[in-house]
Amino acid sequence: MQEFKIDANQKTPREVNRSLRQAATENDLITIENPNAMHYLAAGLIEPVEVIIDGSAGYFVGTMIHGARLHINGNAGWFPADNMTAGEVIIDGSAGDGVGQGIYGGIVVVRKDVGSRTGEIMKNGTIIVGGNSGFMSGLYMMGGRIVVLGDISDDAGESIIRGAIYVGGDIKSLGKNAKVEELDPEERIELKELLTKYDFELKEEKYHKFRKIVPRSARPFYGQESEEG
Amino acid sequence: MCGIAGIVFKDKKLHPVGRFMTHMLIALQHRGPDSAGFAIYGGLGLEENEYLLNIEVKEKPKLLEEVKSRVSAAFPIESEEIIPSVENYNIYRCKVSLNSFSQLKPLIMDIDKIDDVIVLNGAHSFEMIKDVGLVKDIAARYDTESKLGTHAIGHTRFSTESIVDRYHAHPFQSYIIPDITVVHNGQITNYWKIRDPLERKGHTFETTNDTECIVHYIADKLAQKYSLEEALEESVKDMDGPFSYVVGTPNGVGIAKDQLGLRPGVMAENDEVFAIASEEVALREVMDTSEIDQISPGETRAYTI
Numbered sequence: 001m002q003e004f005k006i007d008a009n010q011k012t013p014r015e016v017n018r019s020l021r022q023a024a025t026e027n028d029l030i031t032i033e034n035p036n037a038m039h040y041l042a043a044g045l046i047e048p049v050e051v052i053i054d055g056s057a058g059y060f061v062g063t064m065i066h067g068a069r070l071h072i073n074g075n076a077g078w079f080p081a082d083n084m085t086a087g088e089v090i091i092d093g094s095a096g097d098g099v100g101q102g103i104y105g106g107i108v109v110v111r112k113d114v115g116s117r118t119g120e121i122m123k124n125g126t127i128i129v130g131g132n133s134g135f136m137s138g139l140y141m142m143g144g145r146i147v148v149l150g151d152i153s154d155d156a157g158e159s160i161i162r163g164a165i166y167v168g169g170d171i172k173s174l175g176k177n178a179k180v181e182e183l184d185p186e187e188r189i190e191l192k193e194l195l196t197k198y199d200f201e202l203k204e205e206k207y208h209k210f211r212k213i214v215p216r217s218a219r220p221f222y223g224q225e226s227e228e229g
Numbered sequence: 230m231c232g233i234a235g236i237v238f239k240d241k242k243l244h245p246v247g248r249f250m251t252h253m254l255i256a257l258q259h260r261g262p263d264s265a266g267f268a269i270y271g272g273l274g275l276e277e278n279e280y281l282l283n284i285e286v287k288e289k290p291k292l293l294e295e296v297k298s299r300v301s302a303a304f305p306i307e308s309e310e311i312i313p314s315v316e317n318y319n320i321y322r323c324k325v326s327l328n329s330f331s332q333l334k335p336l337i338m339d340i341d342k343i344d345d346v347i348v349l350n351g352a353h354s355f356e357m358i359k360d361v362g363l364v365k366d367i368a369a370r371y372d373t374e375s376k377l378g379t380h381a382i383g384h385t386r387f388s389t390e391s392i393v394d395r396y397h398a399h400p401f402q403s404y405i406i407p408d409i410t411v412v413h414n415g416q417i418t419n420y421w422k423i424r425d426p427l428e429r430k431g432h433t434f435e436t437t438n439d440t441e442c443i444v445h446y447i448a449d450k451l452a453q454k455y456s457l458e459e460a461l462e463e464s465v466k467d468m469d470g471p472f473s474y475v476v477g478t479p480n481g482v483g484i485a486k487d488q489l490g491l492r493p494g495v496m497a498e499n500d501e502v503f504a505i506a507s508e509e510v511a512l513r514e515v516m517d518t519s520e521i522d523q524i525s526p527g528e529t530r531a532y533t534i
Contacts, residue, residue: 037509037510038510056518075521077508094520115525116523117490135490
């Protein structure tokens, strides 16, 4: 395995990302040291490389990546993995608003709490939150799945169109066009496989507490259900 | 986009708060390059009814003498200092002894009548430092790193609606009660709905900047014996728009965030320090950030000593 290290200290995000893109073509594992909550780290990275961010990242970490696998040892700011099309972003700490905003694919894992609007306008892919998720999680969600092991705050699934939000804790309130359903056994098995793969060790009874938030209608604002393809 | 920050040392003792706040604001420099400011509480050591005035004076023959004459005609000047700023302006700092706080605002309004002169602030329990330009330049100009205090708030400004100058740099101060300051990131969209009742109560507005509106709102609530926490909670209910702001008072710091959570705010706390900021990168300058809290939409936090 070919490894490379980038020291972000005293560098701008553009300098770090330029070094990262160059190193990504020739290495399998790249470690970014001293990230100091810097914004835009690994933006637009399209090589299938593994990147360890050894500390906290700022806003838009991993935005628009396609195939890269990022592991952030600390926290992340707003919009981690924004518009990702494929790949993996794992955050060991907490994260701010808009986790996985607009993702088309791939997986985002945050082990602690996240802020508001988790997974807003996401089209596909998976977001796992180990703690609680804030206000309007799944806002205008159009596909994919969000899994929240803790509680979900007000207006969950606001204007959700497609996809599902799995919640292991309390649902404070639902947004417009959102409803709550029970999981069927197959979904529970699928959920367990997913969470086990990402090292979440849950007791069996916890899986029976999960419920899912889904849309009431695929055409809630205009048009008719029959028009839905 | 602006950067806001606040820090409180819980033991009420003097600490190098100026240095910590300087580093927090340098970390937030990317959020606003227009101006920056500090309100550093607890380190001035003024006697009762002593106030420190910061007066912006253009470099013009005999103008400074006119300012000194105007001040000394009203109250004796106990000490004074001139800090050169940029763009042909100096900051004239003087310490005066009043008979009561109620004399402060009239004195400021009287000095403001002189052309090319504006009083940036007058304070008893905190030191206001605000100027145009980058944090590192302002920090060097005013030696912010040497300032001791118990708590502080700070700001880096990315101007949106109003002019870039020293007066419009944050913090803004209210004189409804002594030594209330605010730094702000965002816009108050129901500005006139907030301002009108305050004006009808007789409170004076010097600008049309929405941050001034916030600081008078909070000072008015505190004057009505609301606690800082209660005043912050009321503001979240009353104010519309995207905002997060930090309040400084003689004995504490607090933050409020709009009900949709459209502006950022994070906090971290340990046994010694309570700190809040727009981004984690600023908190990292003062403490370990392995555990930080996102301020939720509509949430307020405060710490008083």
